[in-house]
Amino acid sequence: MHLVALEQVRKIKANMEGAEGVYKQIPISKADGTPVFSFRVFTIECGGHTPWHSHPFEHLNYIIEGNGAVVTEDGEHELKKGDFVLMLPGETHQYRNTSVSCPMVMICAVPKEYE
Numbered sequence: 099m100h101l102v103a104l105e106q107v108r109k110i111k112a113n114m115e116g117a118e119g120v121y122k123q124i125p126i127s128k129a130d131g132t133p134v135f136s137f138r139v140f141t142i143e144c145g146g147h148t149p150w151h152s153h154p155f156e157h158l159n160y161i162i163e164g165n166g167a168v169v170t171e172d173g174e175h176e177l178k179k180g181d182f183v184l185m186l187p188g189e190t191h192q193y194r195n196t197s198v199s200c201p202m203v204m205i206c207a208v209p210k211e212y213e
Contacts, residue, residue: 100126100130102125102126104125104139107123107139109122109141110123112140114148114149116151117146117147117148117149118145118146118147119144119145119147120140120142120143120146120147121140121142122138122139123138123139124138124213125138125139127213128211132210133210135209135210136210136212137205137206138206138207138208139203139204139205139206140206141201141202142164142166142193142194142202142203143195143201144195144197144198144199144200144201146195147193147194148192148193148194149192150169150190151191151192152188152189152191153187154188155209156187157183157184157191157206157208158182158183158185158206158207158208159205159206159207160205161177161179161180161202161203161204162203162204162205163179163200163202164179164197164200164202164203165177165178165179165195166194166196166197166202167196168191168192168193168194169191170190170191171190174194176196177202
């Protein structure tokens with residue numbers, strides 16, 4: 099078993115070209131023995147965003163704080179606390195924090211090999 103509180107997990111600036119105001123924590127990864135997924139938590143500051151990108155695997159997200167938008171090839175979709183997002187392999191996307199008062203925080207699950 100692996101148990102960790104998010105506040106105990108180191109928060110680092112995301113190393114992604116094209117990202118602005120994005121921080122990452124990795125509470126569960128292959129280093130912890132997970133058989134399938136790594137769970138990351140991204141904090142996106144007000145006005146911040148992830149890069150416009152895609153990848154060859156599914157990408158599962160849950161908004162745990164704040165609000166924002168996910169941009170895809172078919173437009174911008176509003177996000178709020180409690181929303182789930184599934185990005186299928188190859189879908190180009192970007193997450194943006196559209197709030198002016200608080201960060202947007204989301205859980206991101208990816209195959210353990212990606213992290």
